[in-house]
Amino acid sequence: xxxxxxxxxxxxxxxxxxxxxxxxxxxxxxxxxxxxxxxxxxxxxxxxxxxxxxxxxxxxxxxxxxxxxxxxxxxxxxxxxxxxxxxxxxxxxxxxxxxxxxxxxxxxxxxxxxxxxxxxxxxxxxxxxxxxxxxxxxxxxxxxxxxxxxxxxxxxxxxxxxxxxxxxxxxxxxxxxxxxxxxxxxxxxxxxxxxxxxxxxxxxxxxxxxxxxxxxxxxxxxxxxxxxxxxxxxxxxxxxxxxxxxxxxxxxxxxxxxxxxxxxxx
Amino acid sequence: xxxxxxxxxxxxxxxxxxxxxxxxxxxxxxxxxxxxxxxxxxxxxxxxxxxxxxxxxxxxxxxxxxxxxxxxxxxxxxxxxxxxxxxxxxxxxxxxxxxxxxxxxxxxxxxxxxxxxxxxxxxxxxxxxxxxxxxxxxxxxxxxxxxxxxxxxxxxxxxxxxxxxxxxxxxxxxxxxxxxxxxxxxxxxxxxxxxxxxxxxxxxxxxxxxxxxxxxxxxxxxxxxxxxxxxxxxxxxxxxxxxxxxxxxxxxxxxxxxxxxxxxxxxxxxxxxxxxxxxxxxxxxxxxxxxxxxxxxxxxxxxxxxxxxxxxxxxxxxxxxxxxxxxxxxxxxxxxxxxxxxxxxxxxxxxxxxxxxxxxxxxxxxxxxxxxxxxxxxxxxxxxxxxxxxxxxxxxxxxxxxxxxxxxxxxxxxxxxxxxxxxxxxxxxxxxxxxxxxxxxxxxxxxxxxxxxxxxxxxxxxxxxxxxxxxxxxxxxxxxxxxxxxxxxxxxxxxxxxxxxxxxx
Numbered sequence: 001x002x003x004x005x006x007x008x009x010x011x012x013x014x015x016x017x018x019x020x021x022x023x024x025x026x027x028x029x030x031x032x033x034x035x036x037x038x039x040x041x042x043x044x045x046x047x048x049x050x051x052x053x054x055x056x057x058x059x060x061x062x063x064x065x066x067x068x069x070x071x072x073x074x075x076x077x078x079x080x081x082x083x084x085x086x087x088x089x090x091x092x093x094x095x096x097x098x099x100x101x102x103x104x105x106x107x108x109x110x111x112x113x114x115x116x117x118x119x120x121x122x123x124x125x126x127x128x129x130x131x132x133x134x135x136x137x138x139x140x141x142x143x144x145x146x147x148x149x150x151x152x153x154x155x156x157x158x159x160x161x162x163x164x165x166x167x168x169x170x171x172x173x174x175x176x177x178x179x180x181x182x183x184x185x186x187x188x189x190x191x192x193x194x195x196x197x198x199x200x201x202x203x204x205x206x207x208x209x210x211x212x213x214x215x216x217x218x219x220x221x222x223x224x225x226x227x228x229x230x231x232x233x234x235x236x237x238x239x240x241x242x243x244x245x246x247x248x249x250x251x252x253x254x255x256x257x258x259x260x261x262x263x264x265x266x
Numbered sequence: 267x268x269x270x271x272x273x274x275x276x277x278x279x280x281x282x283x284x285x286x287x288x289x290x291x292x293x294x295x296x297x298x299x300x301x302x303x304x305x306x307x308x309x310x311x312x313x314x315x316x317x318x319x320x321x322x323x324x325x326x327x328x329x330x331x332x333x334x335x336x337x338x339x340x341x342x343x344x345x346x347x348x349x350x351x352x353x354x355x356x357x358x359x360x361x362x363x364x365x366x367x368x369x370x371x372x373x374x375x376x377x378x379x380x381x382x383x384x385x386x387x388x389x390x391x392x393x394x395x396x397x398x399x400x401x402x403x404x405x406x407x408x409x410x411x412x413x414x415x416x417x418x419x420x421x422x423x424x425x426x427x428x429x430x431x432x433x434x435x436x437x438x439x440x441x442x443x444x445x446x447x448x449x450x451x452x453x454x455x456x457x458x459x460x461x462x463x464x465x466x467x468x469x470x471x472x473x474x475x476x477x478x479x480x481x482x483x484x485x486x487x488x489x490x491x492x493x494x495x496x497x498x499x500x501x502x503x504x505x506x507x508x509x510x511x512x513x514x515x516x517x518x519x520x521x522x523x524x525x526x527x528x529x530x531x532x533x534x535x536x537x538x539x540x541x542x543x544x545x546x547x548x549x550x551x552x553x554x555x556x557x558x559x560x561x562x563x564x565x566x567x568x569x570x571x572x573x574x575x576x577x578x579x580x581x582x583x584x585x586x587x588x589x590x591x592x593x594x595x596x597x598x599x600x601x602x603x604x605x606x607x608x609x610x611x612x613x614x615x616x617x618x619x620x621x622x623x624x625x626x627x628x629x630x631x632x633x634x635x636x637x638x639x640x641x642x643x644x645x646x647x648x649x650x651x652x653x654x655x656x657x658x659x660x661x662x663x664x665x666x667x668x669x670x671x672x673x674x675x676x677x678x679x680x681x682x683x684x685x686x687x688x689x690x691x692x693x694x695x696x697x698x699x700x701x702x703x704x705x706x707x708x709x710x711x712x713x714x715x716x717x718x719x720x721x722x723x724x725x726x727x728x729x730x731x732x733x734x735x736x737x738x739x740x741x742x743x744x745x746x747x748x749x750x751x752x753x754x755x756x757x758x759x760x761x762x763x764x765x766x767x768x769x770x771x
Contacts, residue, residue, distance in 0.1 A: 062488070065492045066491075066492075067488050067491055067492060083494065086492070086493060086494045089492075091489060091492045093486065093488055093489055097486070098347075098485060098486045099485070099486060102345065102484070102485050102542075103345075103536065103539065103540045103542045103545050104481070104485065104540075104541070104542055105540070105541070108541075108542070109485075111490065112482055112485070112486070113478075115478060115482055115493065115495075116493050116494060116495075118478070120479070121475045121476065121478075121479075122478075123477075123478065124478065148540035148541075150540075164489075181737065184738070184739050184741070187742065216425055
């Protein structure tokens with residue numbers, strides 16, 4: 001069965017899917033953290049990626065975007081390698097991944113989403129600043145455009161990050177914990193943005209830690225714990241049994257094998 | 267909108283303005299360097315400030331450009347948290363200088379002191395040092411700081427060993443090489459300065475062209491990579507500039523101090539602006555300024571080494587920025603804190619006034635209590651409270667209370683009655699109502715959103731509207747309406763969500 005799938009590359013990566021992952025394994029310092037992930041994202045849906053800490057949620061996104069090397073497997077976006085369709089994929093990293101004391105304004109950060117379009121060695125001109133301002137407005141942050149980013153609350157910072165991806169006008173959005181540590185109004189603003197994306201036919205894969213809201217916010221769900229536990233429409237897959245499989249402790253065997261491959265004790 | 271990111275042309279302009287006269291200056295080298303010094307200090311000062319000496323002009327131009335480029339490159343290194351890389355490069359450069367000298371002496375005795383060749387040697391071994399650090403960090407469990415310390419001392423030790431070898435060589439007239447350790451501007455010749463000027467100008471132009479790319483790299487490397495920017499290449503260019511600036515700085519400032527030229531101006535600039543472009547410009551200006559000061563002072567007092575004065579001038583700029591900087595400078599922070607404490611004391615006083623009066627008010631606070639001329643506002647201004655009564659409301663000392671009362675009186679919020687006791691003015695009554703409303707909205711907020719509150723608080727804001735996002739205020743006011751039906755309008759003062767006695771701890 002598996003052998004059969006490998007020979008038929010076309011069916012592994014259907015063109016229609018915004019993101020298809022085939023047999024992906026990722027290792028940090030030779031210790032695998034994600035095993036044999038096979039996943040085809042449905043177009044035009046909001047998908048939650050859930051799993052306990054250290055289950056490889058962030059790794060799945062980063063490895064798809066070629067940010068961490070894959071030990072094996074292949075990834076296609078819209079049927080193509082990522083390098084060819086970068087502009088169609090918007091990435092929202094974890095908020096904690098950058099230094100918010102950095103001397104830039106909210107508008108400057110959003111404009112970074114346009115740097116590829118602006119190109120090498122050219123300054124950010126007025127035209128692009130207006131685009132960035134428009135994106136800030138979509139997340140109700142236009143009034144804060146000139147604020148230095150350390151003077152924003154956590155939720156506001158998250159909205160700025162979201163606006164940086166939105167300004168790119170991508171077709172697929174990969175978001176790493178956008179709901180982490182945000183206030184109620186930001187949470188609602190992000191949900192509204194997600195709904196807006198879906199109704200214009202776009203797809204979003206969102207790493208989500210709040211299991212209580214998965215059913216309310218997302219159409220599809222990916223349950224992850226070092227391997228893919230279950231995936232599909234939320235109402236079918238988001239069951240107690242699956243959650244138990246996902247969150248019921250780390251898989252002892254996989255973990256031990258991983259340790260051994262890394263060459264001994266942690 | 268605004269005039270941001272005009273900084274790119276500005277940097278270019280700066281580069282062009284500085285490069286052109288300095289290269290011209292360096293080319294007109296027919297004049298011999300004068301060494302006869304006038305007797306009086308005043309005459310000397312005049313001679314130095316008017317740049318009478320050809321030699322001073324040459325050294326000044328070269329060092330100024332070095333200061334500017336180090337300030338620019340240093341800003342990026344600071345933001346990329348690579349401040350110590352310059353230190354590794356400079357220490358690791360020493361064996362390169364020695365090896366270059368030895369190989370040239372072996373090839374053609376007497377040719378060993380050519381600066382370009384020595385600097386090439388320095389750059390190569392400086393880069394080796396950086397790669398050794400990176401290799402140790404990524405291939406072993408040793409952390410970056412340990413790797414830096416290891417590489418730095420190993421290379422430096424090798425350099426010193428080679429230097430002592432050179433001194434014992436038959437052809438080895440190594441006296442000049444000591445300059446690379448402590449630096450020496452006075453003995454620089456026009457050709458040296460030309461080299462320094464070109465290298466600095468190159469770094470300045472690169473910074474100007476790749477400004478946006480370097481900014482992105484420093485802020486969010488992963489995002490830059492996801493967008494398809496060649497992160498490794500950009501990092502190498504940045505590293506190359508650090509190596510370049512460090513190596514040319516060796517000659518004038520010396521390897522022990524060159525890292526200060528990279529880092530001090532950038533660290534000082536951070537206290538003046540929250541904008542990357544302006545930070546780079548301020549840093550370049552501070553770098554250039556300290557370089558000028560260093561050269562001029564050491565020209566005036568020939569016993570002072572220019573390198574040391576440059577670094578000390580940079581440190582003085584840093585100290586001034588730390589104290590007086592407009593972006594979290596020490597004095598500004600102290601002032602803000604002092605102002606905040608004053609305001610908190612005033613607010614506590616007004617709220618105590620209100621809480622004392624609240625049970626005695628007959629008019630409804632749920633109506634438009636906050637609007638001018640409202641019944642509660644008028645009533646509030648009619649209530650008298652004594653010092654003793656106020657003292658009992660909160661846990662403040664008589665001195666603190668008296669201080670707050672004096673302050674409120676100065677601001678015409680209340681006035682003492684001739685018969686004893688205090689009354690609020692109409693402005694004071696309005697302020698008391700507003701303070702109480704804000705306080706209670708805030709309490710509602712903490713009760714309902716306590717876990718996210720800390721990240722949200724701007725303690726410097728006077729009104730809750732300035733602290734919280736508008737949507738959240740709407741939500742809180744809705745909450746007030748449902749949970750405290752007495753407060754039906756946003757202008758109303760809600761009841762305290764807890765018994766008042768609890769605050770009198």
